[in-house]
Every structure is written in structure tokens, then in C-alpha cells.
Amino acid sequence: MSNVDLLLPLLIAVPILTATLPIALGLWFDRTGWSVTAVTTTGLFAAAVALANAVYTDGVITHELGGYPQTYGIQLVADQFSAMIALLVTAVAAGVLAYTRRGGPRGNTFYTAYLLLTSGLLGITLTGDVFNLFVFLEITSIATYALVASGDGPESAVAALKYLILGTVAASMYLIGVAFVFMATGTLNMVELAAAIPAAERPTLIRAGFAFIVVGFATKVAQWPLHTWQPSAYHRAPDGVTPLIAALVSTASAYAFGRVIVTVFEVEYLAAMPNAAAVVLTVGCVSVLAGTVLAVIQTEVKRMLAYSSVSQFGLIIAAYGVVIAGSSETAFIGAAIHLVGHGLLKAGLFLGVALVARSYGARTVDEYAGLAKARPIVAGSMAVLLLVLVGIPPGVGFVGKWYIALGAVQSQLWPVAAVIFLSTMLTLAYTARLLEKMYFTPPAALDWPRTTEPVATDGGDATAVSAGMVAIVVVAALGAVALGFAGGTIAEMLEPFLMEVFN
Template sequence: MSSVELLPALLVAIPILLAAVPIVLGLRYDRTGWSVAAVTTVGLAAATIALASAVYADGQVVHVLGGWGEPQGIGIELVADEFSTLIAVLVTVTAAAVLAYTRIGGPRGNTFYAGYLLLVGGLLGLSMTGDVFNMFVFLEIVGLATYAMISSGDGPESAVAALKYLILGTVGASLYLIGVGFLFMATGALNMQVLGEAIPQIAEAGGGDLTLLHAAFAFIFVGFALKVAQWPLHTWQPDAYQHAPDGVTPVIAALVSTVSAYALGRVMFTVFGVDFLVATPYLTEIVVAVGSISVLAGSTLAVIQTDVKRMFAYSSVSQFGLVVAAYGLVTETALLGAIVHLIGHGLMKAGLFVAAGVIALGYGARTVDEYAGLADRRPIPAAATAVLLIALIGIPPSVGFIGKWYIAVGSVQAEMWPVAAVVFLSTMLTLAYAARLLEKMYFTPASALESPHGPGAVATDGGERTDGHNTADAGAESIAADGGILVGSSSRGSPDSVSFGMLALLVSTAVLAVVLGFAGGTFADLLGPFVTEVFN
């Protein structure tokens, strides 16, 4: 077995095994978890890029765990192809990059980084598994790590958000597992490739097994709709994104739902196949309807939000709706657009949540109104946020434009004109909530309600306020010492808390969102073999 064939297994096993190291070291040393996570994720990123290079040069890489591939259809495989390796690269690079924020912005405990590595390993397993049952196993690993990371925030809101996600996430995974049970009853197999060959034969023969397949798809789709936060099954996501620590939100927003959306696409096109999707009455129409309604509902709810993180959370409901609707179109162009938008959204939303964290940590702003005048005082975070918002709208040249363009063209090819209208409406609604932030940052002057040195000002050294109250008890009237932004006791910030690495990460993400806007042809070349194979 070559070293390349071992890479898929190592990419999954190493972060899961090393997740125990921060806890063990924590028995003797404090705050060693960040170093362990940094070394591990950087190494994983390099290995994933090497694996992707091999896949794009020579074709897919398959690793049969334990060398046990029999009986046919039950042996456990990890498969790296053009689709899965692109998602794996997104996972490892994002996980490594976000550590530039958490080093200063936290959380900093060793147990947090143990959960961080466990999450990365679960996401990589979910990306590359070639077995529908083990997809459930990795879904649970990802879920458990995510619940713990969300609950690591301060205050009861984080615990409640994690509990809500735990309950709904367990329901989604259970529905998926029931669907897998129906698949096994109909085919006797769990391997995705074997299922992809068996299902067309069952569909052609008809009978009771076909009914089992219909039930299997229904359960699996609803389970993933909950995991991907499609309306009205989205209720866990806004609370989770808003109340998770600022260092956690970029990871779960950019990766957890993204990889779940990838898994839905993998099951739809690799397991059930295009012929089954098209031949089943009302199936594609239901998928398109779910995605389209989520697009409009998520965008509308985002427009009316006042908390920035909650606004971005509802935005994710909308953006993932576009991906699901594109899956339902069942055309090559739409599938290409769904994959590109999946990658682009992961990048943009990671950047936006990092920006929200940087601005909250350094400047004490968490609501739209508190962003007033930010561009004058802090031009770099404001400019990076503006670029990422423009990319999210889909204004060219940006990666957000490419995905939407392919989806819109795919809807025209499928003669699904309402989807094209939904793409346009979603762009207008995204512009509406993005414009609110842009207007506040660039065109609304900050209103200094109190002098930073007058009564009620906050002492910058963590001591007592000039009016005799301790900073820990400062109320909503306290203001950041850099002037002008009204904040509460839970959101005060200091510019000294923002490191060079945070700003470099934020600027790099914004630049990459624009650079990838010129890579439409590259995406088509990289993903062309996978898309062509799916439809042939």
C-alpha cells in the first residue's frame, strides 16, 4: 500500500487520537492545547493538500480499513475524490487558520482544544467516508464535539443553545440512521459505491424494495435538512451561532453545516443517483421547494436582526438553501454551482464571523448600531468586513458570484424559472442586510454618548471606574476606552486585545474571497470529472 493510499486513514485517525494529548498535558501544564492543535492542524492541512494533488493528478484514492473489503458492500472504506478532497482542504485550512484568532481571543482551555481536534477528525471522516453507516458515526462525533464547544461560552445562554442543538441534532442524526436502515433492508449493502449500483436496478424492478428506497430518501433528507438548518428546521442555528464563543463560531459556521450539506449531496448523487432522483415523482420538486423557501425565509429574517452574529446565522440558512435548491435541479451546471457555493460560503462565513469576533473583542461592538463610525476608527477590520459582505451578496469578482451564477444558469437549463427568481431575490435581500452594516460603518458617525474619561468611563487596566464602580459591574452605559461605541458589560473591548495574526487572518480571507472570483474555470476543471461521472 502506497503512502498516498494511507493518507485518508491518517487524516481521520491522527486528530481523533491527538485529541487526548491536550487533556493529558493539562494534568501538568496549563494552556498547551493551542500548541498541540496548531501543529496538528497545520500538518493536516499540508497532508490534505498533498492528497488533493494526488487525486486531481491520478484520480480517486480509496483506503479499505483493515484491508477488509468483504463481504461486498459491508467493508468500510474511505474515499478521496475530486469532491471530498476539496471539502477536506476547506476543513483543514480553515481549522488551522482560525487558531490565529483563538490564540488571543480564546477559548484557551486544554479541554477546548481536545474538542477542537475531535471536531476536525470527525469532519474529515464525514468528508471522506465511503460508507453510509459510518457517515452516521462521524455525524455523531461532529455533533458531540460541537455541542461541547458551543457550551464553552460564558453564561447560561451558551448552555441553552448547546442543549437545543443537542436535542435537535440528535433527532436529525436519528432520522438519518432510520433512513440508512431502510437502505440496508432494500439492498443489503452500506458501501456507497455498491448502493449506487444496486439502487437503479431496484428502481427498475419496482416492488416493495422501491418503497423502502422512497422511505429511506425521505428520512435521510429530513435528517440532513435539520443538520443543514433548512427552514423551518433551522431554529437551533441562530442561537448556536450567536451564543457560542467568538473563537468557536467561525469553525462551526464555516465547517459543520457545510460538511453536512456536502454529505447530503454525496448521498443524493453517489448513493441514490440521478436516475432515481429524476424518476421519483415530486422528489426533485420537494427538494427545490425546501431550498427555495429556506433562501427567502433566511434572508428575510436576516434583514430584521440587530445582533450581527445572529444576522449572519440567518444568512447561513439562506445560503445553504441555495445549495439544497441547486441539488434539486439535478443538472451538471447546478451541481457545479452548489459545490462552488458550498466552498465559497464556508470561506466567506468564516471570515465574517472572525470579523465579528475581532470587532467585538477589540472595539466592543456586537449590534448593527454599535458598528456606527467603525471605518473611521478601525479601517482595516471595517474594510475586510465590507469586502466579505460584498462577496456574500454575489457582486463580481467574488467567489459568491460564481456559485450563484452557476446555480442560476442550471435553473434555466432545467427550466425551473422560479429558482432563477429566488437567486435574484436572495441577492436583493442579502444586499439589504449587508447594506445596513456598510451604511453604519462608513456613513453613520459614531455618537460618543459619554466621554471616555468622564463619569462612567471604564478603566482600561481592569481596575475600578472613575465613578467608583468595579469594571466587572459596569452596566450597559459603559463605553470602550477607544471612544464612541456604546457597549454592555459583556461586550466591552480593547484594541490591545486584537493581535496582528487576527487582522492578517481577516484580511487574507477577504482577499481570497475576491481572488477565487477569478477561478470559475479552475473550479470547473477540478470538479468536472466528478460532475461528469455523476451524470453518466
């Protein structure tokens, strides 16, 4: 175990280095990108499992790059919270490849951006200072812009441009906030900031810095009304791209926001900061309601699920508000479980949507009529994922919501509990509409014929859908249910981290 800390820089550096191989090898060979990416992400997942095992067995693992002290060096940290997100990132990055191998995109440049995105997400997860968090947020954003723009047609380019503009504004807001905090404390390391912020001589700078950071992350996490980039990006990105960015990009940003709250500013300090809890709670609760209402009125399935993400991330931000207002460990556990669960759910759902579009030619809710008869395995897996998204026990969606609602009740924040209940009813409304089309509306009810022949999309071929493409959706559905039984285990795994940040 003496060298296990070397896994931290390797998890970030290896995908950056291997990102050059698809383009380099592409000078001599066609379509080498998938093989390179498959080997890399499989290795990253194995490394993340080894790292998580070490963290949950021996405690926090740190690595000082170059051996420099953390005051002015770069520190990487793996604890019980970050190890969980690293597992999610590497598992989804490896799993989505089961679709892209045949479904596309298939160009070597696509896989270069894919690996850069994976590296940026792992950097966000493992960094120990707030400036390098900005660096990795930017690496992630640049790779995502490229992946969204890789779709066919001008709509993908417009969606990428919208994301670029709002993403740049968000990064600028975050960096301004970091600059204010640095001016007040003289350090960028998260651990040192936690000690320096309460003793800062200029608390106004700290408050201004936190305000800018909140705005930056509200945009990155797609909170209403700064959410407009997300539905366009999810909808217009290639079908092989949407599962990756929907499952991980905003998830990593939401994780980073939680990390800044509990590790950098700390709950006790923010609880004493005027209006900090109220602002975070309001942003989260409004996004929960706005996202579900907008999802209900959508006709395109990808856009419906995109607005659903606005709502689900709003729930996580609201949980952070409960953590600040009530110093609630229970709400934080709920946020962590919901982060991981939502990432798995959206990966599975968007992979299912991609598979349906490819094999059944359906993209709108009405076009899903008769899907259960034509594609029973895919429809059944999507039905399970949709029910878990609503919060039906024993799925992971129920466990996350339960912990967040319980934390809100324990903190006597009754409006938050009411928002969770109302959003669950609205989520049931749009998921039931899709389930009704799949299972109870015959294809003959449509005015145009339904095709069951494979449809070539996103640069993929139109040969038969592979078993791997179907299997990964089934695995996601089974995983979403299995995680629901693991809520107590996850809480126990987080306990050392919770004891550190709440005591």
C-alpha cells in the first residue's frame, strides 16, 4: 500500500497521455480510438477500485506532486466522498463505450475528446486546491464543447456555442470568487483555506467570494434560470455523447460545489454567514420545481430527460442548503447517494434512448408507442430506470430522496420536504406518460408506419444492434435497483468523512 498514492496522479495523467494516441495512430490505422479508449477506461476503473479499497480500508490518501508542500504545491486527495465519485466516473466512461463501438461517433478525434473529458472529471474529483479545481473544470468544459459539437448539422454547433458562452461565464464567476478568497487568506489549498477563512481579517471578501462561487456552480450544475445550456447540449449532442455528459459533467460540478461547501468554507462558517443557506436553498428548490414542470411539457424524450436533470440537480443543491442551514449529516448523505444514483440513472436512460432511436427510429414520446412489444428488453430496462427516477422503492432514487427529505424534516425545513413531494408527483407525471406510450399504446394508433430496422446515427453503422449495447442498459437498470439496497452501506462508508466535516 506504500505506493497507492501514485494512483492519484496516474488516474489524471494517463487519460491525458493516451488521448494523443487515437490521433497519432490514426495516421496509419482507421478507427483505433475505440480500442485505445476501452483499454484506458478499463484500466482507470480498475485503478479507481484499488484506490477506493485503500481509502475505505486505511483512510484518506494524499499525493504532493513534485514533493512540494501543500501551501504552494499541487495536492491530490482521495477520501471517502471523492473515491465514490471516481468510481462513478470511471465506470460510466467504460460502460458508455459498449454503445459507441457500433453506435458511434466513431472518429479518432471523438475518442481524444472522450479521454480528455474523463481526465478532467477525475481531476475535479481528486484535486486538493481550489485553483486546480478551476483548471480541471475548464478541461472538462472544453472537451464537452467538442463532444457536443461533433453531432451532425448546425444545431449541434449552436448548442455547443451556447454551452461555451455560459460555461465561460460560469468559470469566470468561479475564478473571481477564488481570487477574492485568495486575497483574504493567501492560500488556495482546501485544507489550509478551511483553517484560514474563519480567521480572515476581511470577511467581506470571503462573502463576496462565496457569492461568485455560488453563481459559477449554479451555472455549471444547470440551475434555473442559468440552465438553458443543458437541454440544448443534451438534445443536440450525438446519441453516444449524451449518456456520458448527462451522467458525469454536471455531476462532477455538483460534487465540486459540495466539496467547496463542506471542506473549504465549512458548514459552521456558512451557517453563520448571512443569507448563505437561504440563497442555496432557494436556488435548489426553485430549480427542482422549474425543471420538473418543464420536463412535463416536453415532447422530445431527450429534452424531457434533460429538464429532469435540472430538477434532480436542484434537489442536490437544496440538500446542500439543508446541510448549511441545519448542519445535517443526513441531508449530505442523501446528496451523495443522489449524486451517484442520478449519474447511473441518466447514463442508463440516455443509453436506452440512443438504442431506441437507433433500432426503432423513435425520438418523441408519441413515437415510443408499442416499444414494449417491439423491444421488450430495452423497454423493460428503461421502465425500471424511470420508476427509480420517480423514487419508487427500493431504487436508489428513493434512498437519496428519503435521506434528503429526512434531513429537511430533522432541520424543520418543511418547505424543502414539500418541494420534494411535489417534484416526485410531477416526475411521476412525465415518466407515466412515457410508460403509457411504451406499454399501453399500440403502434397502429400512429398515423405513420413504425420501423424496426436499425437506423444509422452519429456516424455509426446500421448493422444489427449488438448484445453489448442492450446489456449495458440492463446493467444500469440492475445497478440502480441494487444501489437502493446499499443506502445504509454508503452511509457507513461516508461516516469517517462526515465525522471530519461535521465535528
